[in-house]
Amino acid sequence: MMFESIATWACRGVSAAIVAMSIATLAACAGGGGSADQAGPQAAASSVALPADANLDYRLGSGDKLRVIVYGEQDLSGEFDVTGTGRVSLPLIGQVQAAGKTLDEFSQEVATELQKGYLTSPKVSVEVLNYRPFYIIGEVDKPGQYPYTNGMTVLNAVAVASGFTYRANQDRVFITRDGAKETEYPASQSVHVLPGDIVRIPERFF
Template identity: 30%
Template sequence: MKVIRLALCLFLLCLANGISYAGSEGAGGGLFGPGDALKVLVYGSPDLTTETKVNENGKITFPLLGEVAIGGLTPAAAEKKIADLLESGGYLRKPQINILTATLHSQQISVLGFVRNQGRYAIEGQRSLTDVLAMVGGISPDGGNIVTLIRAQGGDFVKEEIDVLAMIRSGDMSLNRTIYGGDLLYVESAPRFYIYGEVQRPGFFRLEPNMTVVQALSVGGGLSQRGTERGVRIQRRDAEGVLRVIKVKPDDLVQPDDVVYIQESLF
């Protein structure tokens, strides 16, 4: 929960600095939003060629027309809107408009957490979750399988957790979400467990899915000369946060943050 709160605070900080986050109505590749720098060309009327920027209200300033709202529109829709306004205002007959995008600040995403290259990235067109992970160099060795997606939708923040490993193993690519401008992705750290006592390599290690006690013991290098598999105990916190000591069997599953203790043999 602390990790999610941190990611959400960073997300809100970006908003406070004027970075646009598209809602569900405006989400999608190639939609204009605040901060986008554009060049608007009018065929046959070079004097109307305009370099402008979409303001915080999703509007640009255009000669003859004043402010024109294009926020949330595709380039083709924005071109048609400007052309219709020029024609309906009696300024030009069947004008041909072409919009060139210099920078699309509203089509940037933030990728944080345990990836090889954190930062903000511009995306063009549709990009899937796996596309974005490949773009940032993949998940780092200390990263886990869970990717948290935070998106502004309908004035609220929507959070979704996606198990990338399970998605790939199952082949269910319906979970390979399309990533839109303004989205934030946070890759969790991998779950860990601790092992100490009579083992070759005490310490903390990455917890793999469905890892058993005997597998955890092998990760710790196996028993020392004085160690025994009998009487292995795990220190684990329950739902109320109380630390419990549990006697376990070799095929019992290890849980995140478990502390596995290997006792000394009496013989």
């Protein structure tokens, strides 16, 4: 009778161990499946790194039209063009370099020039009325020159050019900016286009 009880409890112990091992195995499988699912999107992500200049502050250039306001000085305020030399001709102070500067930098430069014998503490505000165009070439349906709109991204630029062709590599783009070397970027809403940019959509390899 005693041996029978011991055998019964032993069998129960083995069964409990088997159940515990089964639960542990199922939990491990479930955990492994979750990791695979999480790795999937990362593996599918674009291999093109996002360059540091993907979201640069806009810098003025030839062809931009500006509104300059000097508060309290209507005669010094108005609308002005950035010329081919990158300068703006303003009342009293004459030619001021604009190309290559942000709006804040340019407004500070104007204020500094006005302080040189003209105004004691000028307050200057500058905004862009019309941006110079951007260009998109390569594998889009309608390559060419297009008006720039504030906040434009590379995907917006592709949409303006009527979308990708069937040959387009939709993972990456190349941008030439300010005459510098062409740079590769991911085709992403995180990458902004600036006025004067040349955006090239490459062909994919079949």
